[in-house]
Amino acid sequence: xxSVAQPEDQVNVAEGNPLTVKCTYSVSGNPYLxxxxxxxxxxxxxxxxxxxxxxxxxGSYGFEAEFNKSQTSFHxxxxxxxVSDSALYFCAVRVLYNQGGKLIFGQGTELSVKP
Amino acid sequence: DAGVIQSPRHEVTEMxxxxxxxxxxISGHNSLFWYRQTMMRGLELLIYFNNNVPIDDxxxxxxxxxxxxPNASFSTLKIQPSEPRDSAxxxxxxxxxxxxxxxxxxxxxxxxxxL
Numbered sequence: 001x002x003s004v005a006q007p008e009d010q011v012n013v014a015e016g017n018p019l020t021v022k023c024t025y026s027v028s029g030n031p032y033l034x035x036x037x038x039x040x041x042x043x044x045x046x047x048x049x050x051x052x053x054x055x056x057x058x059g060s061y062g063f064e065a066e067f068n069k070s071q072t073s074f075h076x077x078x079x080x081x082x083v084s085d086s087a088l089y090f091c092a093v094r095v096l097y098n099q100g101g102k103l104i105f106g107q108g109t110e111l112s113v114k115p
Numbered sequence: 116d117a118g119v120i121q122s123p124r125h126e127v128t129e130m131x132x133x134x135x136x137x138x139x140x141i142s143g144h145n146s147l148f149w150y151r152q153t154m155m156r157g158l159e160l161l162i163y164f165n166n167n168v169p170i171d172d173x174x175x176x177x178x179x180x181x182x183x184x185p186n187a188s189f190s191t192l193k194i195q196p197s198e199p200r201d202s203a204x205x206x207x208x209x210x211x212x213x214x215x216x217x218x219x220x221x222x223x224x225x226x227x228x229x230l
Contacts, residue, residue, distance in 0.1 A: 032216045043119075043206060043221035051216045090158065100146045100165050100212040103219055105158040 006106035021076040023091030032094035033074040081113045119222035127228045133195040140209030148208040197229045
């Protein structure tokens with residue numbers, strides 16, 4: 001079965017420091033991987049995705065993610081964290097059907113950036 | 116450009132009452148998803164439509180839950196009768212069937228509280 005795991009419930013970072021939010025995946029076939037962010041009382045917002053090609057994917061708000069096939073990981077990174085990055089982050093894998101496909105989400109990681 | 120629109124944003128009801136949540140997908144999108152978010156279970160896919168046809172309803176918890184998509188611009192999720200354990204945030208999302216590796220676009224959610 002296709003799945004993603006986020007091993008950390010919470011990540012704490014000081015403003016200005018680099019941040020990493022971890023994600024590992026288990027898929028059969030090609031992995032289609034996504035990161036979303038959720039601010040309090042809001043819906044999920046798309047950050048970035050890996051479909052194929054370059055292992056380093058750049059996305060919104062200065063975030064990037066590194067796809068590592070040998071380690072089956074897709075960690076989210078940012079060189080310098082902002083207090084405004086504090087939110088809930090979800091990793092997801094897209095499971096394809098004959099037409100379209102659904103997203104299966106990890107359990108989420110709460111990122112807290114302190115001034 | 117309007118995003119995914121959900122209503123109501125908040126619903127408080129008593130156990131046993133019928134609840135109807137509504138969703139208007141992004142114009143032109145032909146895949147629609149209903150997700151439920153709780154602290155205990157995270158984000159769960161309830162049901163998924165392609166071109167108004169249910170493709171995967173394996174996540175629907177029980178017969179008290181039903182979903183319809185009478186046309187390309189409207190979907191409902193109904194709970195009858197509601198129970199306190201149904202309290203959650205319900206998200207609707209849409210995407211393009213012809214872009215199976217594309218991202219899903221989420222609404223702001225409907226927060227349901229069943230007393």
